Amino acid sequence: MSKIKDFVTSFSFRKLLYNKRFTVPVSIILAFIFWLLIVTKENPIIDRSFADMTVNVNLENTIASENGMSLVGDISEQKFTVIARGPTYLISSLKSEDFNVYASAASIDAPGEYNLEVVAIPNSANKGYEVLSVTPSTVKVSFDYIDTKEFTVKGMAQGVTAKAGLIAENAVVSGAESDTITITGPRTVINKIDSVVAFADVNKMLEASTTFDAQIKLYTEKGKEIKLDNLTLSETKVKVTVPISKKKTVPVEVAFTKLPEGFDKASLSYTIDHKSVAVIGTPETVDKTKKITLSPIDISSVSKGSSSFDVSAVLPDGIRLFDNIEHFTVKFSTANYSEKIVSVSDFSVKNLDKNLSAVCSKVKNVKVCGPRLSVNRLKSSEAYAVVDLTDKKAGEHSVEVLICFKDKDNIWAIGTYNTTVTIKKK
Numbered sequence: 001m002s003k004i005k006d007f008v009t010s011f012s013f014r015k016l017l018y019n020k021r022f023t024v025p026v027s028i029i030l031a032f033i034f035w036l037l038i039v040t041k042e043n044p045i046i047d048r049s050f051a052d053m054t055v056n057v058n059l060e061n062t063i064a065s066e067n068g069m070s071l072v073g074d075i076s077e078q079k080f081t082v083i084a085r086g087p088t089y090l091i092s093s094l095k096s097e098d099f100n101v102y103a104s105a106a107s108i109d110a111p112g113e114y115n116l117e118v119v120a121i122p123n124s125a126n127k128g129y130e131v132l133s134v135t136p137s138t139v140k141v142s143f144d145y146i147d148t149k150e151f152t153v154k155g156m157a158q159g160v161t162a163k164a165g166l167i168a169e170n171a172v173v174s175g176a177e178s179d180t181i182t183i184t185g186p187r188t189v190i191n192k193i194d195s196v197v198a199f200a201d202v203n204k205m206l207e208a209s210t211t212f213d214a215q216i217k218l219y220t221e222k223g224k225e226i227k228l229d230n231l232t233l234s235e236t237k238v239k240v241t242v243p244i245s246k247k248k249t250v251p252v253e254v255a256f257t258k259l260p261e262g263f264d265k266a267s268l269s270y271t272i273d274h275k276s277v278a279v280i281g282t283p284e285t286v287d288k289t290k291k292i293t294l295s296p297i298d299i300s301s302v303s304k305g306s307s308s309f310d311v312s313a314v315l316p317d318g319i320r321l322f323d324n325i326e327h328f329t330v331k332f333s334t335a336n337y338s339e340k341i342v343s344v345s346d347f348s349v350k351n352l353d354k355n356l357s358a359v360c361s362k363v364k365n366v367k368v369c370g371p372r373l374s375v376n377r378l379k380s381s382e383a384y385a386v387v388d389l390t391d392k393k394a395g396e397h398s399v400e401v402l403i404c405f406k407d408k409d410n411i412w413a414i415g416t417y418n419t420t421v422t423i424k425k426k
Contacts, residue, residue: 047132048091050082055118055139056102064108064143071105072142072186073230080136082120086129098123099131103139111144111188144186151196153179155240157212159203166207166283167245173198174211175239181216185231194221198238206244209282214240246283247322251276252313254330255296260404260412261386263299267371267410269333277313278322285318292321294328303369303414304339307332338372339414341365344403346384347419356394360387361420366403370411382406385419397421 054076059065082099084091100123103116115138120131155171162168173179181196198214216233218226252272256265277292294311301309310327344363352358363385368375385401392399399421403413 044088045085046088046091047083047085048094050084050094050096050099051079053080053082053096053099053101053120054078055080056100057105057116057139057141058102059105062105062108064105067109068145069108069111069143070146072144075139075141078139080118080120080134080139082134083132084129085132090128094129101134103141105141105143108143111186113140113142115140142186144188146184147187147190148182148184149190149193150180150182151193153181153196153198153216153235153238155200155214156197157200157202157214157240157242159201160242161205162244163205163207165246167247167280168206169243169245169280171198171200171240171242173214173238174241176235182234183218183231189226189231192220192226193218195219198240200240202242206242209241209243211239211241214238244283245280246286247278247280248286248289249276249278250289251291252328253291253293254311255293255314256299257296258298258300258402258412260299260402262404262409263412264409269336271331271333273329274325277325279315279319280322281316281319285316289316289319294330297330299412300415302332302412303367304334304337307334336372337369338375339367339369340375340378341367342378342380342383344380344383344385344401344417346381347401348384348386348404350386350388351390352392352423355426356392356423357426358387358389358392358424359422360385363401363403363417363419366417367414368403368405368411369414370408374408374410378405378408378411382408385417387419387421389421389423392421392423394423394425397423 055078057071057075059071080101082096082101084094084099099120101118101120103118105116108114118134118137118139120134122129122131153173155173157171160168160171183190183193183196195218197217197219199217200212200214202212216228216236216238218228218231220226252274254270254272259265272294279286279289279292281289293314295314297309297311308329308331310329312327313321313325315321344366347360349358349360366383368378368383383403383405385403387399387401389397389399397420398418401417401419403417405411
């Protein structure tokens with residue numbers, strides 16, 4: 001008790017008022033109490049703006065969603081301002097996250113562009129304030145079906161020149177598994193795509209084939225470039241190669257098969273619709289190319305009634321015909337030719353095992369062709385048949401023969417002939 005008496009006796013209210021440890025906290029508490037009393041009693045109403053808000057487009061249970069349409073593009077760049085009204089103590093504590101800003105797509109039933117009404121509602125159940133407005137009041141949206149389509153990519157190199165004597169050819173897509181690309185996007189855009197180009201801006205002179213980085217560009221049928229917005233490409237980085245080639249003119253040569261032994265090809269009289277052609281290809285290959293040979297003509301198919309043949313060129317790797325000639329026409333001059341029937345009983349056997357012997361049957365009704373004078377003088381005894389018995393064993397075999405002529409280098413047999421060969425062990 002004595003301590004309490006001593007404290008009461010020594011306590012001075014005046015000293016307490018001059019003590020900052022006491023006055024500062026008390027002042028704050030009193031200020032808050034007064035503010036709370038004023039707010040509670042007066043209840044002032046204020047408006048507050050919430051800017052830079054994005055909108056959510058509700059597609060749930062809509063016709064657009066059920067029909068497979070989708071929202072095209074990014075609408076997040078469209079910003080909205082929400083103005084809310086309510087008591088100061090409520091409005092001052094709100095954040096942008098406390099509002100749900102949305103637009104309903106319930107009215108969308110076909111692809112196209114629309115302006116949808118934007119609405120903002122509180123996320124919480126607190127009813128002490130209201131949303132006055134949303135600015136702007138509508139959001140611009142685009143709806144479409146989303147399609148996927150495959151396109152062939154064409155190479156393009158701008159500003160390419162070649163060193164003198166060389167040719168810069170059209171650029172080709174390179175460095176990829178294929179020259180196709182898959183594009184996914186709005187149907188209205190996909191349907192406008194006519195060509196897909198891998199474009200490289202080169203602008204230089206080339207001495208050898210060179211590869212460049214390229215970018216994908218899309219064009220309409222009229223050549224207008226299509227923006228890549230809202231499109232998804234399976235490839236965005238591609239390369240193109242510009243082939244540097246050389247061109248040269250070379251003679252054309254006719255080739256033959258089934259020519260009789262000792263036959264003189266110079267004795268044949270024929271014309272070619274292209275005696276020489278321009279070839280193009282890699283410089284090193286073109287330099288080595290001295291002539292172009294045609295696919296062989298079977299001499300046994302040439303006769304007075306069959307004298308014109310369409311044949312293609314046999315080209316070395318890295319070479320092609322500059323003029324893209326599909327075939328060459330070879331015509332034989334048969335006016336001075338004659339045909340004759342002979343029988344062949346003389347045989348030249350080749351590649352028969354040394355432990356075997358062979359007997360060949362006579363080949364009858366062999367039709368031969370050649371210059372009239374040579375054919376008229378030909379005797380059956382001057383004809384013989386070459387028989388190739390490679391890998392043939394003992395027994396009887398039907399073997400195709402090559403009809404040849406002794407001391408005659410300008411006659412051949414028309415058609416195909418066989419002989420029956422009997423092979424025995426010695």
